[in-house]
Amino acid sequence: MSILEREGRLLVAAAEEAGTGAKVPTCPGWQVTDLLRHTGAVHRWAAGFVAEGHGTGRPMDEPPGLDGAELLDWYREAHVHLVGTLRGAPADVACWYFLPAPSPLAFWARRQAHETAVHRFDAEAARGGAPSGIAGDFAADGVDELLRGFHARAKSRVRSAEPKVLRVRATDVDGAVWTVRLTQEPPAAERGETGDADCEVTGPASQLYLSLWNRVPFPAVSGDLSVAELWRETSGVG
Incomplete structure (x- = not known):
């Protein structure tokens, strides 16, 4: 969970430095706006399964058409909500998940950590400069x-x-x-x-x-x- 928390903070910090209108070279056709909207929507989608116990898959909600500081705050809220939901969930929570895992909670924690790490790299690519490191064991798991x-x-x-x-x-x-x-x-x-x-x-x-x-x-x-x-x-x- 600490990796998910760290990666989300790094993502939004890089996005803020880059500016929401910056192009994302690792995701052709995207700007930082698209990156934040996508990742924030995924965070809310994932948290919904764990918090509400949905037993079947369901589509993601469309993200709001925010930009600039409002979009950055919206992403921060989505990330904090996801981390809090996963930390507060019982170990035996039952809900839908889509890849083999020891439990639904283990699946969503792992999946969202990797989702956020890859998109953090995207945000840092948009910002420019050296990217943050990725631990070897975590990368191998990914x-x-x-x-x-x-x-x-x-x-x-x-x-x-x-x-x-x-x-x-x-x-x-x-x-x-x-x-x-x-x-x-x-x-x-x-x-x-x-x-x-x-x-x-x-x-x-x-x-x-x-x-x-x-x-x-x-x-x-x-x-x-x-x-x-x-x-x-x-x-x-x-």
Whole structure:
């Protein structure tokens, strides 16, 4: 929970420095206004499941058409509300969630921490200057969520007519290796180094995290470069 709290504070601080009209280079077509509206709406949407115990999925509410200082305050309120809701919820709270997790509460805390961390990076990209760091263990967890969670779903567009194997290896976190099998079905990812790989991407966990979310280039790629390019072109999460 402390990571979610920190990332939200960094996000809104960077957004305020950048100005709500600034372009977000990591999200083509977006301004900081769009980033704040989106992330604030996601925070309120997530908090609603936990606070109200909704047992099925439901769409997000449209964010208000605020801008400038009013939008920054609206985002701050959404973030504080989310953190407070998660902290105050019972461990066995029952509600809808959409990726494998030990519990609904664990899912929403993890998902919102990563949602906020990636969009904090976006806000800092809009501001310019050096981005805040991402801890290796947290980044490795985010890679795991993306590969074994998001892209295991039928929604994933990462498909290959010819079977290929992508290996993802963090160089700074013990055991942070994934083998991803790409076919005409959703990607099948597992922890560990199993069998040969057609392509391998390697680097610090924080850089792999951001590159797999298409925020920065891959740190290093070896083998069949077309496999890495396939990921870049088709892995956007809608």
